[in-house]
Amino acid sequence: MANISVFLCKCFGEIDNTINFDFLREELSKDPSVVLISIVDSLCLETDIEKTVSQIRESNSDKVLIAACSTLSRGNLVIESLIKEGVERHKIGLVDIREGCAWIHGDNPEDASKKAKDLINMGIAALQHKDMSDDMSVTVHPNALIIGAGPAGLAAAMSLARTGFKVNLLERSKVPGGMLKLISRCYPDNDDASNKLGPYLREVENNPLITFYPQSKITSVEGDTGNFTVHFSFQEKDSFIQAGVIIVATGAKIFFPTGLYGYGEIKNVINQMEFERQSLNGSLETKKPVFIQCVGARNRERPYCSTICCPISLKNASRIAEDIPGASVFILHRGIMTPGNTLEKYYRDTLSSGVQFIRFEEEQPPRIIGSDYVEAVEVYDAITGITRKIETDLVVLSTPLVPNNDNVQLAEMLDIEVDRYGFFSEIYPMHPLETKTDGIFICGSARWPVSSDHSILQGKAAAMKAVSYLRQSKIAASTLSRVPGLKSGHARVVPESCTGCGNCVAACPFDACHIEKLEGRYISIVNMMKCKACGSCVSVCPNGTMQIPEHNYRMVGEMIKMAF
């Protein structure tokens, strides 16, 4: 049994006007493990912390219990000041007898005092049995691996290289640029795609810190935050790179709507990519195009909006309307998705350029008229209630971006998640580029369909997040937490009593546990770099083998005994 000093804070009367401190002192004196009881007016404002710590040392205490306000208000200030004076964090306990006791039971001081006594006894029991987790550090490789050299990957590569880090840029195809290479003009600034890509391509060529690996394919990934080993095949050889962070910028692919609206059968029904290609090589010939939106999107199969197809149609439609005299351009849509100021203005400008918009409902899609060549499109205009027949010479289908076929495989290799549609998913919307494995980031259309401008922005943002890892020479597992100072250790297995049942492996959301056969027995092993101390494994472990030392079951059991 450790010796404990107990410090009770009156909080300027806020606590002691309800709770009887004499009663507390009396009760605490009965506990042989309590070697010092000190009652002060205010621990956070009017106590000399240096003096407090010498008192603690002189009384031969091993641990310190503070009974004051909640950690979420001022309690943590006291803890932090004790730590600054050299008291170790796992030897300090805090009990809230203000927000959770004095302030809510003002009408019943007698019971409030008893409750405070119980809370303090629980705090003492907890302190007695609190244990400290292990920790581990890895040396960080100060280089980044970026998968995918489209605009997102290029932006990330340039940002990191300019900051002074080595960048390894892996790309599946022969040249960098991604889908942006296939596009003639970008929205909303109508900039040439090659202008946008130019500075990044030059950087990749000229910056010695960027190593470009075209036609490479990842085969396996090992390691953890700060220390990933990525195996890949390059120029028919097997190579590997050790990197501190990985940025996934693999983009997405285009959906080809075979079978929809006669695509594949009727000659002049094309999709947006073909429109771009024809624009690029000058073979585009149309005077009365009809664009159809949401082809293969926002339906049962793909219940999502692909963000970029409406602005793309606006861009291409207005180009025809402005450049070709006498053109008749229609956009058939289920709602034009142009959120924001720039895109909404783009929509208004397209309206002014003479493009006509017809809204249709999902249940009544447009009908193609024509067998070899489309002659007209018939559509039920939902706003006017009139069925219209529009003469046309080219039908352009706007299709969504869909996830790459190998997203699931790559996600398994990297230990990150894909969402229900197949795009890589982030851990939380407020941290939209971070995944469940620290140090692996997602950006661009690999994450969710976005325009090239936003891809570039996301690439830069992902690079910024990567910098905070790369700049550290060593990363301790205990720092990998969303809330600094509040991460309570890691799960720990007692190898002798582990039955190897595998419940922890299944329950862990971060894939931190795995089963190994050691000396003929199956035992669970916890990877501290991945463990976030969420406690899922502890709750499913049948015999209490898995514990988080700072909240072990013995501690909880003793606390419960104190409470009842």
Place this chain on the structure above:
Amino acid sequence: MLEKTKNIARQILEEKKASAVFGLMRNEWNIIQPHLFEDPAGLANLVLEPKWLLAKLAMRILRSSPENYKLAVICRGCDERALIELIKRNQIEKENLLTIGIACSQEQAAICLCDRPYPEKLDAGEKVSGVDPFQDERVRKFLIGNDKERMKRWADMLKRCIKCYGCRNSCPICICEPCKLEDDVWVQRGVVPAETITFHLIRAFHLSDTCVACGACQEACPVNIPLLYLQLGMRKTLREKYGYEAGLDPETKSPVLSSAFEKPDTDREFPDWINSLREEDES
């Protein structure tokens, strides 16, 4: 059914598909005992009655045998499910186990209140439909009423417990060493009756998604606590809400163990079947 089982067992031994067949034997004093049949000649004494779960013993045999030792177990439905649950929990290697599945009779199913009195891999005997335990008067009696009434009913039953640990010892799924029920923090040693109902609730929850409703616990209990009924409710909820049943397939993991990133069930109401029971009985 007995002859067919003997033939299958004989074939397994002769073709060396397994090192031994584990089943029940009538020995020279006319007493039934579990037996490792290694010699086909010994199969003359093989019997299939009474219901005797061999899963836990099989696990221990395999554990103490060399790595290439293969065991063929003659098992009923509940036994096969228990074996599958042990496989799921890495206690038995799938490659070292064969099963010879035998069906139970309708009478046996009625005694055990079993709705699946046959193994998935059935080798001998005829499948019967079994009984729905929730149609049985005894079970219904335990499940009607509101939470307070049910709690009181169970607390009264569990007061009889003498902590013989028979339920834990006979249960094929209870394999943890050390067992939480012997941990001073939760259950004091040498105190009877068990504190409040901690002992039994700990056991019920640890088994919630693994229990195969074999009834061994109830059969073992010297003071007739209907421990099987305590588990039936959870099995039914798992089946209806999650489509999960323990012991049917070694690849299917319990929904309790699903990753935190799957969307949780936000419905906080009682499972529907309890409501339907309540309405019927209150009419």
Place this chain on the structure above:
Amino acid sequence: MTGFEHIQKTGRDAVLVVGGGVAGITASLDLADAGQSVHLVESSSYLGGQVSKLDKLYPTDHCAFCPLWTDVKKCMEHPLITVHTLSHVKELNKENGNYSAVILRGPHYIDEKKCIFCGRCEKECPAAAIHPDWEHLYPPSFVIDETLCTKCGNCTKICPSGAIDMDLKEEEISLPVSDVIWATGFKEANINHLKEYGSGTHPDIMTSMEFEEWTSEAGTNRGTIIKRSDGAIPANIAFIQCAGARDLRMIPSCSAVCCMHAFKQAEWVKRRDKRIDCSIFYTDLRTVGRDYYRYSLRDFEDANIKLVRGRPGLIHPLPSGNGIAVQFENTITQKREIRKFDIVILNGNIQPSLIQLRPAQPGSMAVPRTDKEGFVIEESGETSDFACGFGLEPADVADSVIQASAAAMRIMNKASDQR
């Protein structure tokens, strides 16, 4: 030498981040984690901005406050970030390539480092001028509303920790800065002059942020949904989208976040009280982000939320005072109707804060270059002014945070290039 080694060695001047909402906090943390010192200036008394006022976030239905709070705490405790609340940027001067700022710190009559959050000052104040500015402040502290304060001195006497000093004056802090990130976010616009919306004519015609607070679990009614007029449970609620937005009279842009915001609010109304009928009056339903379309479908199909395509022509309190008439044309069925609603929520009238912060006198507040609608115009090429979040363009939380990190990265690159 890498970029931040250079920063640390030369002690590069601080980056000034204007606005302490989710974008400003993210940019500050990103820069500080990379070794760049930051001064974060926030006009209210707390960090968190508009997101801290939200109850839940779409599309995950998580609580808005707690995860933001962890980042607020990190910000306040980071050694490289200096947080100035109740402050604004008075001046920004660029001379000889050196950028300098003057921050005007409004007096913190109640020192948040000393406030123990007891509330005795609030009880003693005769003018009801003291209260915490929001439920979840960090650090928790009371604030005095200068406009209501009668300078009676009761609070100063009663405060047990001596945290109140009414003699404090504004403080001017001059410092050299390297760059400025404008993260000024949005504010709700007054649309009383757009008569058809009936804004301000009935207590049950509310803006969406008012409704958010009114029905928030941490708000006035702790999650119960009742009418503001008589406290009864409403039978139905109308959400009017694009109120003031996509409107050449006022806000020509689409505010980007309101469609999903309405779906989220309707979803939570249904979760809290299945009996209340919800109708959303829309022009286009902008559901571009991950899971947004599915979220809207789920509401429509499972929760039986009615969608009506049409912008109401008139919203008017009924003569009896009980209920509000909404006159609209359902543009898909081409039918005109008048229906009575118990609560009407006006959604869409949000604008960049900068358009509302017209300095009272020239020289009293520094503002960046903005367009007609109030969005910051970023210079191309070499620049020291960056923007992110709603101040740059209408953006939801994910996009705001991405822009903030990207702005921070651009500053880092600028710093690296300068070596």
